[in-house]
Amino acid sequence: MNFDQYQTISFTRRKRVLYVTFNRPERLNAVDELMHEELAQVFVDCSRDPDSDLVVVTGAGRAFCAGGDIEWMQDAIDVPSRFEKTAREAKQIVYSLLDCEKPVIAKLNGHATGLGATIALFCDVIFASSKAKIGDPHVSVGFVAGDGGAVIWPQLVGYARAKEYLLTGDLLTADQAAAIGLINHSVPPEELDARVDAFADRLNAGAIKAIRWTKMATNIGLKQLAHSAMDACLAYESLSNVTRDHQEAVNAFREKRAAVFSGE
Template sequence: MAFFDDYQNILFNRRGRVLEVILNRPETLNAANAELHTELARVFVEVSNDPDSDVVVLTGAGRAFSAGGDIRWMQDAIDEPQAFEQTCREAKQIVFGLIDCEKPVIAKLNGHATGLGATIALFCDVIFAAEHAKIGDPHVSVGFVAGDGGAVIWPQLIGYARAKEYLLTGDLMTATQAAGMGLINHVVPADELDARVDAFADRLVAGATKAIRWTKMSVNIGLRDLATSIMDASLAYEALSNVTPDHQEAVRAFAEKRPPVFARAGT
């Protein structure tokens, strides 16, 4: 598959005109490190330009869809804050890459989708999840602002009141809860997930390709405008939170397998 041969952390499979994109760091539950994040920043543009596919299925290798950001990578960003400038730039490219990808992108949540993993899943066009999967954006749990897209997409899917409850607490929800409130489309037994996603992908492949693509792009006009108005500010806030004592405490606590102890504001 020469079109995607230079990826080290993402796998690609073809099934007719369906392209499966697989996040491939299973040993870390597909958490993003610097290398995977850089690949995610360009993959959706290249997928959109791929001449041999009409529908994309995005999933994760192993037990999870994606556990968000790798904690060791977070420590690297604390130690070298200037490196976070690249992370912010790539975060915008990931979100806008998904919004602007003309092909329908189906998220197949084979396991948990948290943090950046949840953001990527929720910016997909249709989302199927296995019953055991959990979804959430626990940026605040590690002293981080939910700046990489969560502040954009969560309120659009479940309203501001529910979105703020989950973004301000970092709580995870079950796939069943997520489907019930409209955060995702479908929750299915794990042993039926592949077949359900394949059937839906095949239905789209058999449809009027240009009409489907341009309908997606029409629907996403408002979402793109919203992301344009929010992403710079939310990422700037996230960059500020990257150098706070609370974020360092949370990363250190994770490494030491203990609860973080956050400082009170003004102390």
């Protein structure tokens, strides 16, 4: 596979493990239009890559992924029709993760929020630095958690806990997330690389076809759920894109102040 075409994601290899690194560290790996386009394609390419049997997803710098870039949000407010493309890509991101036969491990080197949390939670096994936090604060910017959060959170922690965190946008520490089953493991940051590599090597030393197909069998119900819900979730998010509260939240973020919501 030719991964050189990617501009916001970088790739390295160790044995038959492919490391996919979100690479906008100066923006805490926040997702802009180009990165969103690349995220919609990257797991398709990973699945087709003949030189790897397992994928590890992580972030460059201090964060895993800080969700949507605020300037990109303003662009979608200014030209709402652009959200049609965003919605198509959002489905592709989730579906391609679920369709990737190779095990995908999320290595949360730092905070994972919004879309960053969604990508992490749709991975197969999630390791996080104990210093990392995870959450889906879409509502904090006046946005519906429509890009997959409303699908995956209830499956991992139940509907009551999922709604508590999705409706408040509160972040959890890695320890808290592991304790409620949102992620698999919270580990000391100095041990994160070694723990992930050891787990990757364990899987790759196994009967890899049986492991792949077990993943796909396990994902059947989740794929059905995602396909039945994502269109409605993204339609609600599209509606929230043109609300006054969303614009107020974007303005407040830019002006480094608390947002004052009006419910409009």
